[in-house]
Amino acid sequence: MPTKAMTAMPSGSRFADGAFANIPPKANRKWKNCFSPFLYRDRNAIERMFCRIKDFRRIATRYDRLARNFLAAVCIAATVSYWL
Numbered sequence: 001m002p003t004k005a006m007t008a009m010p011s012g013s014r015f016a017d018g019a020f021a022n023i024p025p026k027a028n029r030k031w032k033n034c035f036s037p038f039l040y041r042d043r044n045a046i047e048r049m050f051c052r053i054k055d056f057r058r059i060a061t062r063y064d065r066l067a068r069n070f071l072a073a074v075c076i077a078a079t080v081s082y083w084l
Contacts, residue, residue, distance in 0.1 A: 052081040 022039045025032050054060045056077040064070040 049078070049081070053077045055081075 020034065022036055022043065023033070024035050024040065053074060056073070058064065058073050059070075059077055062070060064073060
């Protein structure tokens with residue numbers, strides 16, 4: 001994941017769909033990129049959700065061979081972590 005020191009260059013299909021990188025610029029940078037502090041705060045909740053899901057061994061190690069089984073395990077882990 002890019003940090004303040006790194007610059008995210010728009011490439012790939014996600015940027016074509018209208019997504020943008022919300023990375024705070026370095027303090028000494030002359031050109032300031034588009035940055036929303038409100039979206040940046042919401043990013044923390046998403047990162048914590050991925051951290052809770054990765055606590056499950058099956059998901060952290062990608063134990064399943066089939067993508068559908070892996071997706072089912074992710075859905076179950078997300079449901080369990082939501083209720084706990």
